Amino acid sequence: MRDAFFEALAELARHDERVWALTGDLGINLFDPIEQAAPGRVLNVGIAEQNLVGVAAGLAYAGRLPFAYSIAPFVTSRPHDQVRVDVAMANAPVTLVGVGGGLAYGYLGPTHHAIEDLGIMRALPNMTVLAPADPAEVRRATRAAFAADGPVYLRLGKNGEPDVLPGDASFVLGRATRLRDGDDVTLVSTGAILGHVVAAADLLAARGVAATVLHYGTLKPFDAEAVVAAAARTGAVVTVEEHSIIGGLGSATAEALAEAGAGAPVRRVGVPDAFVSAVGSQEHLLAHLGLDADGIVATTLALLRERRPTRSLR
């Protein structure tokens, strides 16, 4: 996802003089192609994230379209008041780009995990929140961020993820993407965890459970209609996110369903309300937290058993 972002950004910078690329001392060698395409419009501000975001805001006030890049918590939490006041309150067209969304930085530990970024960014007025699923969607989301009028948070995973969405999938800002149709349960996903969600849907299918799969490449504005319709059809909803169960996709889904008066029960698969102190790779931590395909299947089956106890008796 990371390389896809840099390719898309270099392309944008080549074609539009307003595009700037800023970094907080991260992205070794990755800015060189942009510097070539857009000489003088790349700047490493140093390890200084408040400055990173403030400088990006100033560039935006001066008519530029800056992309500010760092590790996800260091572009959302570390400079949060600059994000809130200089960017969001000003409705400035700054794109904040966080690499290592969720648990991508696995063994580097909780300072490097981004498990609250979606929640805190979603809570900010004016902020658009994008969490694409795969490299191809990162390219589309980067162009959507460029085209957006106001501030955007773009959450990236790591590098080298496979493409999961169909090749002809389009990216419409504010629209969920439906990947599968099934009547038994709705699996709702955001960001790079989609591969695990699709794998879970396959495992469920093998057990006779047909899942609808919805992917939210845009978490905010939230496409309430899509999940309300899917819940009406399936009667049960499981949200899956590489994020705290508080404030992110699970919350947005529950809010939308509750406000629509939908009766469907919701289970949130995500990081419980605790920092992840277990040590290990991303895959290890996902399995540990029940966020891999097996964990998603287990939560889903437990929900369905609760819902329709008679069914399991058959």
Place this chain on the structure above:
Amino acid sequence: MSALSAQRAEAARRTVLDAALAAGTCHIGSALSIVDVLAVLYADVLPRAGAEPHRFLLSKGHAATALYATLAAAGVMDAGEVVAGYCADGGHLAGHPERGVPGVEMTGGSLGHGPAIAVGTALADRHAAAGRRTFCLVGDGELNEGSVWEAIALAGHLGLGDLTLVVDANGLQGLGPTADVVDLEPLLPKLSSFGWDAREVGGHDHDALASALGAPGSDRPVAVVARTTKGHGISFMENELMWHYKSLKAADRPRIEAELAAREGVA
């Protein structure tokens, strides 16, 4: 130099490399940069007869293996457990130190946090007339963080003589030489102008480190600018930016062993 610090530094260097080899992780140059500083601190400076040791805060948390290895050399951790548990699936030591792990005072990993915390502990100890000093180690790239200078300004203003900031001045940060990113030199006059007793020292010279670190400031906080070499001790890593990122593979074991053996010959 103290024989103890020299011997512990060699032991710690080995543990750093063994852990990096076992886990296949990065930030090796950053850790080797501070092995000598930490060896001197833990052998000769932090211990206090009949009292709790002085405090140490590792702000540049990405050098975690240097801290774990030093704690192992000091008997607080077990070297074998460090190598086995560091960044392993289901292990007990993450890539950055977390408060709560024995011997670890602060959670590191997000740069720029240590100096303010150090002002807090130094204030508490001064208030309690505990005679206890606080040492905080930051990277020279980390000095880019505004929060570091907020703490420097406050400590200077408060005249916190029991606070010592050690700058690991290896001249390199994430994307290049510190001089090319945000040049903060000359550092000594900057720190002095904030009311600090600023000292400069060779960062791998144990005697010089011991005397610069050993003497508290009277009514001014002390800044020790340690001129270090990133990757110190392993020739092919020294001053090489990419050893911030690269990891060791099993195939690297022989050349690491050769370098360590050559060091033993010298020591």
